[in-house]
Amino acid sequence: MTDTVRLNTLKPGDKCLIIEIKATGITGQRLMDLGLIPGVVIEVVRNAPLVDPVQLLVRDNHISIRHSEAREIGVILL
């Protein structure tokens, strides 16, 4: 069983499976609206420590979110 890690800890080029969205309220809703839903596989395009945003490839779409939001997403590295 692979451990769930937080999305903000991954490096560019990493692919992962979304396990859970910990954010609630408006942040959680918006992340899910953008296609970040448990069961979806995404790729990290850009992620540098302390520099926002984190850029992700979600079903052929590039989306950018904050580190603080990426921390709220639990994933399994593929």
Add this chain to the structure above:
Amino acid sequence: MTEIVVAVAGQPNSGKSTLFNMLTGMRQFVANYPGVTVEKRVGRMNYKGYKFMLVDLPGTYSMTSYSLEERIARNFLLKERPDIVLDVVDASNLERNLVLTFQLLEMKIPMVVVLNMMDAAESARIKIDVNGLSEELGVKVVPTMAKRGVGKAELCDALLDTYQLAGDINDFRLDYGPQLNRSLNVLQEALADDERASAYDLRWLAVRLIAGDEEVSKLFTGSLA
């Protein structure tokens, strides 16, 4: 003669305003970034002897009550009850756009779906089974390329047909899985005798309550049914 009121809804950057302009012949300000339309804009068109009033709602990713745009769009649909809601979908981004489509279907207003930007979808080699989608959703689905004015007559016909069949609201029901479906049914039954719920579709209310929607929860604060 009464005007047929059509609310134009869609996610940011789905080409909603371009489509609105195609139908009404207006030159509304359109910019290539999301969040341009912040207030309600109204345009009119005539088709086959019928008068239509189109209301361009703010672009929203979903129909919750978190942002001002979402509240404006949702309150218009709930309070004004337009004759038709026209859901503008970016065909090149179907999966993400369907989130809003499902939420609109749950509001049980007669609906037409526009698959806009079909050219972008084609160049991304996306093929969409338009008839299959229409059957699954239970509403008319019309492909368009609003930027080039393609699909206008087909869309107007779909609006007219839907208006004339307004009695048959879609019987679309999203499957939330066994656990949530059960909770929704229980909640729906509890709401059936509640006066405060009478102006709304019960299934929609139940879904919004379980999602923790603040505005909907406010309807029921004070006592539990």
